[in-house]
Amino acid sequence: MKRSAQSVPATKIKTTVEDPALVERRRAQLTQAAIACFSEHGYHSTTIRDVAERADVSIGLIYQYVGDKEDLLFMALQAVLDGYMRQIPPALEGITGPLHRFCVAVQAYSRVNGDSVDATVLAYRETKSLRKERRSAIMRKELETNELMAACVRDCIDAGLFEDIDVDLFVYQIVMFCHAWALKAWHFAPKMDVDTYVERGLRLMLRGVLTKAGAKWMRKLEASGVAPAAPEGGKKNAGHRRL
């Protein structure tokens, strides 16, 4: 007696609730709870009851806003990626110098990443737990985010500040470097804070990429404190740490 399964776009999520505003609010609530639970114990080890308790709702309510558990994962991963998309553009607002924009973009990226280490790790752990169409949707979102940074890189190249490098590869190198902070937090967190981490890493990576003109601009930016400055003192971890 199964009811037939309409072929809906794989990214639409079932709900029995009619008020769209309510749906949005509840979904946000559930997504937050899901991110917290999944980050902590992983997707499979988290029960629906866990999420319900975390969100302070009943189990039944969840299934009024979501078709199944996987939907929660999908929503969670989308929200994580949306975080990047949402934070970078505002950070770039009003900034014009291409190199400056690039540095700010990386900084913004690394901050989102640093603020939600668990969520980033979650994305690496559980994206494969989604069925294919949704996995693709997530990947597409990742590429869109990368594109924000890629645009900055291209501007730098066009402005003669960067060598004519492989943009895609370079951007992914930066992204992976940022993610490494989250993925290898057990290694880095005790040694330094995110900003130090990014600062140092960026300097390493930029050295091979900046043109002479780019290097000159960089020094200016460093002087004004908006770009990775040469470490003024105790290299390894001046005493911060967190996580």
Add this chain to the structure above:
Amino acid sequence: MKRSAQSVPATKIKTTVEDPALVERRRAQLTQAAIACFSEHGYHSTTIRDVAERADVSIGLIYQYVGDKEDLLFMALQAVLDGYMRQIPPALEGITGPLHRFCVAVQAYSRVNGDSVDATVLAYRETKSLRKERRSAIMRKELETNELMAACVRDCIDAGLFEDIDVDLFVYQIVMFCHAWALKAWHFAPKMDVDTYVERGLRLMLRGVLTKAGAKWMRKLEASGVAPAAPEGGKKNAGHRRL
């Protein structure tokens, strides 16, 4: 919620079988099957029965060589990391030039990685599914592997071929870059092969690191074909910008 079982080092695995040679053989067999299954479907979605069938043994037999399912995961992850440890030293055998050694080490690393993409992804997905002590054991193993490359880097610095960089950070940058091939295979695999990928990435990363002397050596190595050579004419990839 049981934790410590102090008498037994957390990394020892229970068995009811007495012949150590047999234990070793069976465990190897199970580990291979586990890696295959876990890589394909993930740890949680794989059943003991799946592993038993893949290993062509009975379910009961598994529990004679293993205490529980998590042991299989532990064995699998260890084996994956051991792969790196096992492949790099032989590759370095007989090679003396520090820069040459560095390049070969990276190459060896990236090849293990390229040959077992699924296993690398597995490590990222499922390390957190281990209980803490074992997670630490896995991390320790990762650091040991990194140390193989770190030694090469330090030699290059000491030989004046590399600037005086943050070794740890640089090594992790390379490692992450290699892993990215596996983690983002969906993005890179359709565009190029591993060797091209590493070649290009390495060149990007080295430019900021080589001293003048290092750069000279590099050109020599490239000429002799053992190091990332300037692309003579892009293959799949003729249209991309590059360094």
Add this chain to the structure above:
Amino acid sequence: MKRSAQSVPATKIKTTVEDPALVERRRAQLTQAAIACFSEHGYHSTTIRDVAERADVSIGLIYQYVGDKEDLLFMALQAVLDGYMRQIPPALEGITGPLHRFCVAVQAYSRVNGDSVDATVLAYRETKSLRKERRSAIMRKELETNELMAACVRDCIDAGLFEDIDVDLFVYQIVMFCHAWALKAWHFAPKMDVDTYVERGLRLMLRGVLTKAGAKWMRKLEASGVAPAAPEGGKKNAGHRRL
């Protein structure tokens, strides 16, 4: 991570147990329990736990011999219909007179029916709870059973004992009449026993069907006590009008 679904004949039932003899034995055990439970409370109101308890096995065991709850229903209904198929032929063994065979077949049929009133009712209640292919399999079985009686009817016609009637319709009339005993047990059971019921009904139905020759034979059979005899003096039922 779903495993692909082979298209097996819709009537094959999944098992994880390898020994076919054991499978058969356990399935029989489960089928009996299922018939009992389903007859008593209906299919939907019966829980798997109910069946497990009735069969004195664990819940898990059931799922080693059966794919899902519907399989239990299918097995139950098949077993019910098989009952008819199994009982009628032996009853006809050695009997040669066409009219005699017809009477014995009906008698056998009505006895199976009378012995498993609940099961017959179950078939009427729950056949629709099966998915289509299986529903068809059950219907096919019903027709096969009817064919046993249809053959007798045809023989009677060929022997000139029955008029040239619509065999199919006549057989179904008899079958429905038998089933009515079960379906309307609340009405008939307090008034008479099955044999009386069939005897009377049969006489009603035969009167319109027997040829003169048939009627003569019938009287002989009645005299020898193998066919519905004229009631010599109603039992429970002395006051009722009768044929």
Add this chain to the structure above:
Amino acid sequence: MKRSAQSVPATKIKTTVEDPALVERRRAQLTQAAIACFSEHGYHSTTIRDVAERADVSIGLIYQYVGDKEDLLFMALQAVLDGYMRQIPPALEGITGPLHRFCVAVQAYSRVNGDSVDATVLAYRETKSLRKERRSAIMRKELETNELMAACVRDCIDAGLFEDIDVDLFVYQIVMFCHAWALKAWHFAPKMDVDTYVERGLRLMLRGVLTKAGAKWMRKLEASGVAPAAPEGGKKNAGHRRL
């Protein structure tokens, strides 16, 4: 497992609405929707939401006119049986000849049955899903309906048109024969239409029951076209309709 609620006659249904006309209207609306849903998917597989949607009302509204889901089933089954009660008497209006009345009654009965095959099947499937008191109420209704036909039969006997048969048994035989059209629609519907079915069946059944006088009358009726006529042509389904 709760049972009796003695104060309220088991057939009274709870409502929070005071206007009796409204109650009646709404209940009729709900009953129609319930019959449709239950016939289609069965009682247990139908959700209250299904019924609400079919009736185009809210879920909450249902519970203002009905105590629980079983009430809907009860109302539905009552309505189905009422259908018979409602259709037969008008059909008999003005007809005086006992045999004529009998034939018309059967015809009317079979027509109700033929027009609501699903509903008849529903009654067979789900009557047992009612608690006992209500089941009895339904059975009583069935007997009342039968009584309409029994009266005709008795008149025929008294008029010397029928032999002195067991009225109760004969009526049930006819009723079951009619129901068989619904219950075995999968078998009969492809072969003939209801009227043909009833016509043929009735002739079979009447032959054993009509007295000589009855038979004469019958021929008259057939001649005037109001009774089962001898088939004029192609037996099996001259090409009419089906289910």
Add this chain to the structure above:
DNA sequence: TATGAATGAGGTTTCATTCAT
């Protein structure tokens, strides 16, 4: 009177693990 979001008990099913053979 009408609505529909919220609840949570309870059902089906899976699967790690045990243990008799």
Add this chain to the structure above:
DNA sequence: AATGAATGAAACCTCATTCAT
């Protein structure tokens, strides 16, 4: 040492029913 049938806890999900609006 090897097998695989048996177990049952625990997970996901449904849906009758309530109640605030």
